[in-house]
Amino acid sequence: MGAKTKFLRQFFKDRQMVGAVAPSTKFLAEKMLKNVDFENSKVIIELGPGNGVFTEIMLERMAPDAKLYVFELNDEFYNQVSSRINDPRAQIIHDSAENIGNYVKEAGTADAVVSSLPLMVFPEQLRANVVNAAHTALHNKGKYIQFQYSLQSKRYLEGIFDDVNIQFTIRNLPPAFVYTCCK
């Protein structure tokens, strides 16, 4: 079974958790990741890697002594990303993104959080738990980078972060907005 079919199957199994019908394109990955200062980042957190499309590119760009914490809740995607990624800098965690603090012990140490979570289809409490956990993990100059398929998250993220910058790419299915948020 191809990667796209596997992805679609997971969507039909749990639409609210997966929130997308296909893996993101390289174009969206570029738009997301150009906002990360890989040269100077020591701790990066990825939320919702799916089959690992962003994970692999991040590891190519990360410094040799940097660390990547990857949170994936879905069993099938966790297995896929674990077998795709074999890099001592990456820790693939089979747990909810809400629990960042259980793994990234020291608050205020992350340089970037790269999130693909379907935030606006999450129940309100889960959304708040995830975004607050990410906010706590980031240091003062850290960035929270999130893609969504609508502008619905704008007001929500502006309520949590001091600055929210939005970019758009049509080269994804569906087209996507990239939110880059600073503390």
Ligand SMILES: C[S@@+](CC[C@H](N)C(=O)[O-])C[C@H]1O[C@@H](n2cnc3c(N)ncnc32)[C@H](O)[C@@H]1O
């Ligand atoms: C829209 S998909 C994005 C997948 C991939 N990053 C991409 O862009 O193609 C959302 C991902 O978030 C994962 N996810 C959903 N809720 C989660 C949670 N609470 N904690 C961690 N991962 C979660 C899903 O299983 C899925 O892999």
